[in-house]
Amino acid sequence: MISFRQKCLQHERVVGTFASIPHPVAIEVTAAAGLNFLCIDWEHSQISRERIEDLIRAADVHQVPAMVRVPGHTPEWIASVLDAGAAGVLVPRVSTAAQAEAAVQATRYPPIGERGVGPGRAAAYGYRIPNYLQAANEDLVLAIQVETAEGLANIEAIVAVEGIDVIFIGPGDLSVSIDATGPSGTEKLEAAIRKITSTVRAAGRTVGIFRPSPDDVGKWAQAGVSFFLLASDTMFLGASIAAGVAAAHAA
Numbered sequence: 001m002i003s004f005r006q007k008c009l010q011h012e013r014v015v016g017t018f019a020s021i022p023h024p025v026a027i028e029v030t031a032a033a034g035l036n037f038l039c040i041d042w043e044h045s046q047i048s049r050e051r052i053e054d055l056i057r058a059a060d061v062h063q064v065p066a067m068v069r070v071p072g073h074t075p076e077w078i079a080s081v082l083d084a085g086a087a088g089v090l091v092p093r094v095s096t097a098a099q100a101e102a103a104v105q106a107t108r109y110p111p112i113g114e115r116g117v118g119p120g121r122a123a124a125y126g127y128r129i130p131n132y133l134q135a136a137n138e139d140l141v142l143a144i145q146v147e148t149a150e151g152l153a154n155i156e157a158i159v160a161v162e163g164i165d166v167i168f169i170g171p172g173d174l175s176v177s178i179d180a181t182g183p184s185g186t187e188k189l190e191a192a193i194r195k196i197t198s199t200v201r202a203a204g205r206t207v208g209i210f211r212p213s214p215d216d217v218g219k220w221a222q223a224g225v226s227f228f229l230l231a232s233d234t235m236f237l238g239a240s241i242a243a244g245v246a247a248a249h250a251a
């Protein structure tokens with residue numbers, strides 16, 4: 001069976017969502033919904049490092065790969081969630097080739113990178129270290145987020161960094177960073193997203209994007225995006241409750 005990383009690298013469409021509710025029950029409910037993967041959001045939630053390990057465990061029960069969005073570029077955070085068994089990392093706010101290269105170094109073991117060897121959950125608490133080292137370098141997904149004006153300006157150099165699997169666009173942050181918020185910024189933001197997408201695809205690499213709803217997933221897939229993070233557990237929960245309540249009032 002083709003691995004999650006290979007699906008990403010081969011531009012197969014994968015659809016996931018951000019998991020931000022710090023409880024394994026939410027992961028189990030979300031994981032059973034037919035997603036290709038989950039991304040546990042350590043950057044923008046109450047989720048703690050200890051809880052991340054339980055959430056990954058819950059996703060594993062459903063055989064859904066669980067990536068983790070780390071809060072920043074610190075190599076120890078990246079290694080720590082990979083040791084917990086994450087299927088990969090999403091590193092936010094990568095704006096230069098040097099930052100992209102540092103993410104590769106933190107994610108891969110030597111000779112590719114500098115990740116430290118530890119007897120964490122991913123290596124069966126030490127029993128499987130020899131097997132795990134090679135499997136980790138082959139199977140873990142490294143996605144970096146381009147979401148700043150600086151990242152947009154440096155996109156050619158970032159795309160040239162070996163070892164990045166997915167260049168993921170964060171439209172919310174990007175819109176703020178390039179001063180393209182609200183309806184008046186729509187065209188400017190769309191042009192920026194298209195520039196990143198076409199540059200990444202011209203280099204044969206994989207593009208991802210956050211979309212708050214599925215409405216324009218088809219449009220961005222046509223533009224060359226194949227890795228989608230669709231809303232979040234809390235967004236789906238809120239929208240579903242609101243729709244149910246509205247329907248009950250209207251009945």
Ligand code: 3PY
Nearest residue numbers: 170171172173174210
């Ligand atoms: C963004 O849209 O900026 C994101 O980071 C998505 O979570």
